[in-house]
Amino acid sequence: MGNVILGLLMLLGPQTLYSLNAQFQRGPSLFYRASFGSLQSALRGLVASGYVTVEGVVEGGRSKKIHTITDEGVAAFHAWIRSPLAGGDLEVAALSRLFLLGLVDDADERRDILDHIVSEVERELARLEEFAATLDEQADAVPDEYREVFRYQRATLDYGLTAHRAGLAWFRDLAAGET
Numbered sequence: 200m201g202n203v204i205l206g207l208l209m210l211l212g213p214q215t216l217y218s219l220n221a222q223f224q225r226g227p228s229l230f231y232r233a234s235f236g237s238l239q240s241a242l243r244g245l246v247a248s249g250y251v252t253v254e255g256v257v258e259g260g261r262s263k264k265i266h267t268i269t270d271e272g273v274a275a276f277h278a279w280i281r282s283p284l285a286g287g288d289l290e291v292a293a294l295s296r297l298f299l300l301g302l303v304d305d306a307d308e309r310r311d312i313l314d315h316i317v318s319e320v321e322r323e324l325a326r327l328e329e330f331a332a333t334l335d336e337q338a339d340a341v342p343d344e345y346r347e348v349f350r351y352q353r354a355t356l357d358y359g360l361t362a363h364r365a366g367l368a369w370f371r372d373l374a375a376g377e378t
Contacts, residue, residue, distance in 0.1 A: 200237060203223075204241055205250060230290065248271075251267065251269060317367065
């Protein structure tokens with residue numbers, strides 16, 4: 200989440216926690232769920248890391264804390280967006296980078312990032328297909344009383360396979376169109 204916040208600060212400029220929360224709800228919340236408290240915690244970590252500064256100001260008689268990205272934060276963002284996808288949720292990792300990919304100035308670098316996302320989706324799809332093949336080999340061994348449970352669990356896997364195939368085709372098309 201911290202990297203998405205850094206990207207938003209690069210894109211929007213200095214922000215309060217409340218305005219960041221509103222911006223998060225208008226964009227990244229489409230693929231990344233975050234509570235107000237988790238945003239607040241992530242901002243504290245970014246400040247502690249030196250990636251963001253916080254300044255208290257008074258506007259209209261109200262005290263506000265304005266968060267601004269530092270040069271170190273910009274460097275950390277650029278290192279993250281170019282880094283391998285990590286974590287358990289490939290879709291969130293890929294879409295987080297995609298949402299902020301326009302902050303990368305060089306078209307060749309954007310293409311490299313998209314190509315990396317494609318290869319990660321290919322790898323995950325291959326893993327799911329291997330798992331499906333293993334399950335299918337063992338399907339006859341499922342006791343009768345669990346056949347319906349197995350059927351819907353396998354349907355869930357089919358959904359994941361279909362989603363990965365669609366995502367892969369979509370990312371390939373996007374990467375191919377990168378100039």
